[in-house]
Amino acid sequence: MPRTAIKGQALADFLLEFDSDVDDKALVVLQPPRNEESLEEFPHPWWILHVDGVVNNGGAGAGIVLVSPEGHHLMTAIHFKFYVTNNDAQYEALINGLKIALEMGVRNLITRSDSELVVNQVNGGFQTQGPRTELYLRCTQLLIEKFQVVRLECISREKNSNADALAKMGSQQEAVLLGSILLEIQKIPSIPEIEAMQVDETPKEIWMSPLLAYIHKGTLHEDKFKARRLHYQAARYVVYDEILYKRGFNQPLLRCVDEEEGNYI
Known part of the structure; x- marks a missing residue:
């Protein structure tokens, strides 16, 4: 931060230290003479x-x-x-x-x-x-x-x-x-309202969709090869608070079965 106050005080002390023979001492800020262009620069109050x-x-x-x-x-x-x-x-x-x-x-x-x-x-x-x-x-x-x-x-x-x-x-x-x-x-803001984009809430198929369907409902693919691969792949994942997590290497591969509905959870 520029310390302008101290600079101004130093200038005042400098002028007071070097005294002059003039009886009436004053600190005068000198300004260059204004020409016609500078007078017209800010003509309004x-x-x-x-x-x-x-x-x-x-x-x-x-x-x-x-x-x-x-x-x-x-x-x-x-x-x-x-x-x-x-x-x-x-x-x-x-x-x-x-x-x-x-x-x-x-x-x-x-x-x-x-x-x-x-x-x-x-x-x-x-x-x-x-x-x-x-x-x-x-x-x-x-x-x-x-x-x-x-x-x-x-x-x-x-x-x-x-x-x-x-x-x-x-x-x-x-x-x-x-x-x-x-x-x-x-009643209305001074700025235009921000247009909000409509979000498509239709769920889309992603790589986690088959895993979640199998873990929650036990749904398997019609293809036996894909169903077997999904069965082994799901053993490495777990759902906690509706979030899909992948198990670590030091954790046991456990699966729990809902006894009432018979679905994997």
Whole structure:
């Protein structure tokens, strides 16, 4: 980890050690003069977005606080009517917050969340696991590309208390409007549903099928040669908890017969 704080302190100590004749001493950060291109690089003011997602016994919700450059707060609470995990709720809060910022015409945005996992996944520090998380990440990246500049920062929950309170309010099924706080009901996820492939549950013949049929029901092949070979082969296997095991060399070859049905088990 780079120890930037110590580097900055060393620079300050260095400047204080070499005194000068100037009476008014100050630590000044020098910046290169801006030309016309640099002034047009970020012409729009910066907005601040706080987001948080919560999943509890009452349900799931998200809290969004969008702060304008003048200090005005636009607060939104969202209640989810579909199943989400805690990480999904964090992504839903971030996606909805970005959508609100785009509707307000924001170009430069500082986004703050207390989810270290989501922040690092979007910034590229952590890898995603699972197709659902990858869809959430891709949806977030597509929204970020519509801004001029977006900075995503991870903050503590104490510094994200307003968004956290809104998320808890939105998670309740009977949440009410409090003053100018907008409550929205989201019935479907922000990402498309993952198509599940239908699995053919029809049992297929494998090399273990004749062994299991002989051990459980005593079924033999019509061919005498194959039936004799299956009879000797089955003596080297045993079924335990519906799982077929092969006997070791140091174990006796034992077979038990069900006295009631007369089948080998």
